[in-house]
Amino acid sequence: MKAAQDLRTxxxxxxxxxxxxGTALxxxxxxxxxxxxxxxxxxxxPDAGLRARIEAEWETVDFDGFSEEQLAKRIEADGEGYEALKCRAGIPLTRALxxxxxxxxxxxxxxxxGRAAAGSDTFDHEAARRLGVAIRTTPGxxxxxxxxxxVALMLDALRDVSRRTHALRAGSWSAAIEGLPTGSLADARVGLVGSGAIARRVxxxxGAFGAEVRVFGSPRFTAGRATGWPGRRVETLADLLTGCDVVSVHVPATPExxxxxxxxxxxxxxxxxxxxxxxxxSVVPEAALDRALRDPESGPWRAAVDVFDVEGPGFSSPLADNPHCxxxxHVAGMTRSAMQAASRRLLEEFERFLRQPGPPNPSEVGSR
Known part of the structure; x- marks a missing residue:
């Protein structure tokens, strides 16, 4: 960090x-x-004990990191600024900020x-490159x-687990056993949209359940790269959608x-x-999915969704009252082991960046 090298602190x-x-400490x-x-x-x-331990050792602040204006004001406070930002959620790293x-x-x-997560779709990469700000994430x-x-959501959607739970809590055994027999992963054809690390693990x-796997990847997922993959490569998205019992989406948010x-x-x-x-x-518009699920003549019979356009305390979605979804x-990646691994990986990225002999190569800035 050139700015850091110019300062004694x-x-x-x-x-x-x-x-x-405790991973925070x-x-x-x-x-x-x-x-x-x-x-x-x-x-x-949220943990009061952890907050107290952090306050005892480090400088602390309290603001809404999802608010662009609050984040900008924190950075600008007292005209001091920061050489680095670290986050794990999708903060609004816009051009203006x-x-x-x-x-x-x-x-x-x-x-x-640095973001301790795979995605960075709330970051303006073009502005970061222009301004010389490197972006580091932890894909995989x-x-x-x-x-x-x-896979848990697949099983829930296929076996209607959540609906049956609600019916039993309401005291209705008859409602809880409606729709039997159900589908299963055994002998199902599962289609994966995307061919990255998550899709491969899915x-x-x-496959261990006995499902047959089809994969539609990016243009980089060539026949050669598909060799040895635990699934059969298909040429088009239409082939995948028309030929599978379960379709699971595993692509990043991009204009494409x-x-x-x-x-x-x-x-x-x-x-x-x-x-x-x-x-x-953004990959599967919620309104379109909501309409398809409510139309028995069109589209999927059931869906399971972990990502929404409006998340957090202001959560809203047309799918919120859809009985078929x-x-x-948005907790798919939030296991203790995964978040610890992401934190370790990001620290490695920070160390690698800091060890660079001079300012970062402009071709690398914001590219990872």
């Missing part, structure tokens, strides 16, 4: 949301060991942002965790994947089929 890192639980100690001085946002640290964080009036200029660190919940898991499975694509799905989305809401609050 350690470089400052704003920890917008620390790792959960390990993470903060490691950041300090890298020569960074953490300022820790306590907004998403990046420009404010790298402004000449600040004593410290932002040069590194939560692959096993996301794959596990994906393929391995459902926005609306990838919309009204027309949902209509292609088999009668009685199931759709699972643990990727991003299982909902999960």
């Amino acid at each position: 350690p470089a400052r890192v704003l920890v917008v949301d620390p790792a959960p639980g 390990t993470e903060l100690t490691a950041l300090a060991g890298l020569g960074l001085r953490p300022t820790v946002n306590l907004r998403r640290v 990046l420009e404010r964080a790298t402004a000449d009036g600040l004593r410290r200029r932002l040069s590194l942002v 660190a939560n692959a096993h965790a996301v794959a596990e919940l994906t 393929a391995e898991l459902v 994947t926005a609306g990838l499975i919309g009204v027309d694509e949902l209509r292609m799905m088999r009668p009685g089929s199931v759709l699972i989305n643990t990727a991003r809401a 299982v909902l999960s609050p």
Whole structure:
């Protein structure tokens, strides 16, 4: 960090949301060991004992990290600035915020942002490259965790577990046993949209249930790369949608994947089929899925969704009252082991960045 090299005091890192639980202490100690001085946002640290331990050792603040204006004001406070930001949620790293964080009036200029997660679709990568801010993430660190919940949601949707639970709690045995017999993963054909680490792990898991796996990947997922993959490669998305009993989405949010499975694509799905989305809401528009699920003549029979356009305390979705959809609050990657792995991986990325002999290569800035 060139800005840090020009200052006698350690470089400052704003920890917008620390790792959960005791991992937060390990993470903060490691950041300090890298020569960074953490300022820790306590907004998403609910445990009073942990908050007290953090307050006793590090500078702390309390603000809404999902608010662009609050985040910008924190960075600009007292004209000090930060050389680095660390987060695990999708903070609003917009062009305007990046420009404010790298402004000449600040004593410290932002040069590194790290997110302990795979995605960075709330980050403006183009602005980061232009302003010389490197972006580091941890793809693959939560692959096993996301794959596990994906399979759990498949089983819930196929076996109607959540609906039967609600019926029994309401005292209705007759309602709880409606719709029997159910589908299963055994002998089902499972289609995966995407061919990354999560999709591969899902393929391995459902294969153990006896499912046949089909995969539609990006243009990089060539026949050669598919060799040895635990699933059969298909050429088109239409082939996958029309030929599978369960379709699970595992692609990032990009301009190319926005609306990838919309009204027309949902209509292609088999009668009685199931759709699972643990990727991003933009890939399968919620309104289109809601309409398809309510129409017995069109689209999937059941769905399970872990990602939404509006998340957090203001959560809203047209799927919220859809009886044919299982909902999960974007927690697929939130296991203890996955979050610990993501924290470790990000610390390694920070260390690698700090060890660079000079300013980062412009071609690498914001590219990972």
